[in-house]
Structure formats: C-alpha cells, structure tokens
Amino acid sequence: MPERSDGPAATEAAGARLVQTLRPGDVVLVSGELGAGKTTFVRGAARALGVEGPITSPTFTIGRRYAGRVPVSHLDLYRLEGLEDEDPALLADYLTPDAIAFVEWPERAGTQLPATVHVRLEHAGGDRRRIEVRQP
Amino acid sequence: MIVALETSCDDTCAAVVERDGTIRSNVISSQGVHDRYGGVVPEVASRHHLELVNDVVDDALRQAGATLDDADTIAVTRGPGLVGALLVGLQTAKALAAARRLPLAPVDHLLGHVAATELRPQAFAPPFLCLVASGGHTFLADVRDPGRFEVLGSTLDDAAGEAFDKGARMLGLGYPGGPALQRLAQSGDERAFDFPTAKGVAGLDFSFAGLKTALLYAIRDLGEDEAAARRADLAASYQRAIVEALAHRVERGLEATGHTRLALGGGVAANGPLRERMSQLPVELAIPPIELCTDNAAMIAAAARHVAPLPYPEYFGLDAYATGEGGL
Numbered sequence: 001m002p003e004r005s006d007g008p009a010a011t012e013a014a015g016a017r018l019v020q021t022l023r024p025g026d027v028v029l030v031s032g033e034l035g036a037g038k039t040t041f042v043r044g045a046a047r048a049l050g051v052e053g054p055i056t057s058p059t060f061t062i063g064r065r066y067a068g069r070v071p072v073s074h075l076d077l078y079r080l081e082g083l084e085d086e087d088p089a090l091l092a093d094y095l096t097p098d099a100i101a102f103v104e105w106p107e108r109a110g111t112q113l114p115a116t117v118h119v120r121l122e123h124a125g126g127d128r129r130r131i132e133v134r135q136p
Numbered sequence: 137m138i139v140a141l142e143t144s145c146d147d148t149c150a151a152v153v154e155r156d157g158t159i160r161s162n163v164i165s166s167q168g169v170h171d172r173y174g175g176v177v178p179e180v181a182s183r184h185h186l187e188l189v190n191d192v193v194d195d196a197l198r199q200a201g202a203t204l205d206d207a208d209t210i211a212v213t214r215g216p217g218l219v220g221a222l223l224v225g226l227q228t229a230k231a232l233a234a235a236r237r238l239p240l241a242p243v244d245h246l247l248g249h250v251a252a253t254e255l256r257p258q259a260f261a262p263p264f265l266c267l268v269a270s271g272g273h274t275f276l277a278d279v280r281d282p283g284r285f286e287v288l289g290s291t292l293d294d295a296a297g298e299a300f301d302k303g304a305r306m307l308g309l310g311y312p313g314g315p316a317l318q319r320l321a322q323s324g325d326e327r328a329f330d331f332p333t334a335k336g337v338a339g340l341d342f343s344f345a346g347l348k349t350a351l352l353y354a355i356r357d358l359g360e361d362e363a364a365a366r367r368a369d370l371a372a373s374y375q376r377a378i379v380e381a382l383a384h385r386v387e388r389g390l391e392a393t394g395h396t397r398l399a400l401g402g403g404v405a406a407n408g409p410l411r412e413r414m415s416q417l418p419v420e421l422a423i424p425p426i427e428l429c430t431d432n433a434a435m436i437a438a439a440a441r442h443v444a445p446l447p448y449p450e451y452f453g454l455d456a457y458a459t460g461e462g463g464l
Contacts, residue, residue, distance in 0.1 A: 057295070
C-alpha cells in the first residue's frame with residue numbers, strides 16, 4: 001500500500017521511518033523521476049541514522065559516504081550509462097557490510113545491485129508524492 | 137614558479153604560474169568522450185587522465201618556455217572530486233616533485249575556484265564575497281584573506297550546473313546542458329513561465345530541487361507537442377529562475393557581510409544572463425575569463441601560494457578525498 005507525502009518534510013519523515021527496519025549491510029534502491037524527492041527521502045533516512053551536515057545530490061561524485069551511528073553511503077548512478085564500462089570496484093567502497101547504502105537511479109546498474117529494499121517515489125501533483133516501500 | 141595539476145573531474149589540466157600570479161601557461165584537455173554518456177563516467181575519466189596527463193604537463197612546460205628545473209613547487213588538487221580521477225593527478229604530481237626533491241602543495245579544488253580571481257592581469261584580491269557555481273558545487277563564500285574562505289551558504293540539494301544539466305535533459309538537449317540551454321533560451325521568452333526561485337529557503341543556502349520539479353510539471357501539463365513547440369520559452373524561463381535564485385542569495389550575502397566587492401567562479405559563471413544580472417549589482421565585480429572559471433590548473437597554482445607545501449618526502453602517503461569539509 002503506497003504512502004502519501006504532502007511535501008518534502010513528509011518525504012523526509014518516510015525515510016526516517018524506514019531506517020528503523022534497516023541493518024548494516026542493507027542496500028536500499030530509491031527509484032523515481034527527476035524531482036520526485038529521492039535525495040529528500042535519503043536525507044530523512046540519513047538524519048535518522050545520526051548524520052549531521054548537508055546531505056546533497058551525489059550526482060557529480062557518484063557517491064558520498066557519511067558518518068552516522070552506522071556509516072551511511074549515498075550513491076547516485078544518474079550519470080552512468082551502465083556498469084559495463086566501469087571498474088567493478090567503483091561501488092565497492094560504498095556497498096560495505098558495515099554501512100547502510102541508498103542508491104538513486106539504480107536502473108542504470110541493470111540487475112547487478114544487491115538490494116534489500118526497493119523504494120519508489122512518484123509525482124502526485126504539486127508537492128505531493130506517492131511513496132512505495134517494498135521489503136521482501 | 138609553480139607547476140600545477142588538476143584532474144578532479146573530466147578535464148586534464150596543467151599550468152605554469154609565477155609567484156606573483158602571472159600565468160605562463162594554462163593547458164586544459166577536455167574529454168569529449170563524455171558527450172555521449174550525458175555525464176562523467178568515473179572509470180573512463182580516470183583512464184583518459186592517465187593517457188593524457190604526461191603530455192598535458194609537457195605542453196604546459198613547453199608553452200611556458202620552462203623546464204621542471206625552474207619550478208620551486210609542484211601543486212595539485214587533492215579533492216573534492218572523483219577519487220580515481222584525483223589520484224592520477226596526485227600520483228603524477230608526487231612523482232614530478234620527488235624527481236626534483238621539490239615540495240608539494242596539496243590544494244582544495246574549491247579554494248582554487250575562489251583564488252582564480254587573484255591571477256593576473258585581473259589580480260582581484262580579498263576581501264570579497266564569492267559565488268562559486270559549477271556542475272558539482274554551489275556555495276557562497278566570505279573571503280577576507282587570501283587562501284581562506286568561510287562558507288556562508290551552499291546548496292541543500294542540486295548544484296546550479298546540475299540544475300542546468302537536468303533541465304537540459306528534460307528539454308531533450310545534450311550534455312553539457314548549460315551552453316545548450318542558454319543557446320535555446322536566446323529565442324525564448326523568459327517571462328513565459330513563472331518558475332520558483334527558492335525564495336522560501338531562508339538564509340544563504342541554495343535549492344534547485346523544486347525548480348526541477350516545476351519544469352517537469354510544466355512539460356507534462358503542456359503535453360508533448362505543445363512542450364516541444366514552446367521549448368525555447370521553457371528554457372528561457374528555467375534559466376531565468378536559476379539566475380534569479382543565485383542572484384537573490386548573492387544580494388542577501390552582500391547585505392549580511394557588508395562586502396562591496398563580488399567575484400564569480402565555477403563553470404556556471406560562463407552563463408551570459410548570470411553575468412549580465414551580476415553586472416547590474418552595485419558592487420565592484422570580478423569574473424575571471426571563462427577558461428579560469430571552469431576547471432583549470434592555473435587556479436590551483438594561485439591557491440597553492442597560500443598553502444603550506446609539504447617538503448620532500450613527506451607527501452608520499454598523501455591521499456585524495458572525494459568530499460570536503462562540511463559535505464562540500
């Protein structure tokens with residue numbers, strides 16, 4: 001059953017709620033169009049994990065790693081065409097057993113990512129969003 | 137004389153700069169290969185840096201009519217950026233420095249953008265307020281003394297250049313998005329759409345996520361045909377929103393700090409309407425030439441003059457960093 005969000009604060013809160021169910025080593029794939037609120041969702045999750053300071057789009061550097069109560073990795077594969085031309089070690093620094101990882105634009109990696117949770121954000125007009133969380 | 141290297145993203149750069157800020161050479165080798173990927177491919181970027189870096193350094197020395205024997209310091213970008221790409225420059229710089237037993241100055245890329253204005257002939261020295269806006273960074277800095285700056289505000293989500301790139305992609309334009317979007321906008325009406333400029337974001341921080349969403353909705357509401365017919369209007373209005381969002385923060389920053397001098401840096405400073413808008417502010421304005429706004433090694437040399445260099449061989453263990461202080 002998808003959740004409804006009426007704005008960025010609610011989207012952050014949804015991210016914060018999700019982390020209660022997560023453990024180190026988990027990989028959360030966060031899908032959605034440009035502007036759907038993927039980074040906002042991850043910001044809420046990272047805050048709930050004790051990360052301080054700016055949590056911004058990692059598009060430029062592909063990945064960021066933050067120190068929280070557990071390490072938090074934030075990846076964004078938007079600029080990648082695929083992982084075929086990439087060094088397999090590209091993501092290895094981020095997808096580590098001690099960290100909780102969030103991956104934006106996971107579709108760019110095809111099916112190669114080990115996922116424990118799928119999150120999908122969709123525009124629902126104005127600031128509203130539909131947020132679907134699938135956990136196996 | 138300083139020999140500087142910069143390989144933080146997709147340009148391989150080397151420069152020779154005198155201690156007084158005179159540029160003797162500034163070589164930039166762009167990797168056109170990225171155009172078809174719509175962005176940077178880290179592994180491809182690193183490989184290309186590796187292929188190009190020695191030739192680029194040789195070119196810089198040749199154009200300067202100098203040899204490594206004339207250098208007193210080697211300078212290099214240590215971060216932030218793509219770690220694999222940074223490491224190519226860093227290891228090359230270590231080797232160059234070690235071969236001549238020279239000191240090595242590790243430089244923060246962002247300090248480089250701030251210090252670019254100090255290069256001759258412009259030689260615009262602190263104090264000033266500095267707006268740095270590029271594909272990876274957008275922040276406002278209070279620069280009181282050379283070699284140091286305090287970040288007053290930075291983006292909460294996307295960088296301004298990233299907003300240009302993503303907007304361009306929504307409008308079906310190629311990468312890099314900034315120049316393509318500016319070209320399309322020239323034939324459009326910038327008042328056609330009222331896009332948000334993050335006025336509600338308090339203080340001196342920037343936000344472009346809402347603008348991105350607004351463009352997406354505008355395209356969707358118009359429908360495919362109408363959106364295609366009005367692409368120039370969409371581009372012009374979107375560009376205006378980015379420029380106004382940047383300008384509002386600059387105005388607030390000038391007021392908060394009392395600065396009467398302003399400098400721009402980063403690739404977005406190449407944007408025509410932004411330069412135009414900034415030139416209307418009642419301040420003494422410095423915008424370096426475009427080749428000193430986009431990534432380059434001369435700005436790294438400029439910043440290196442204010443960094444304590446590590447003597448040989450203390451720099452062998454030096455590592456690159458992807459993210460700088462405060463998440464920038």
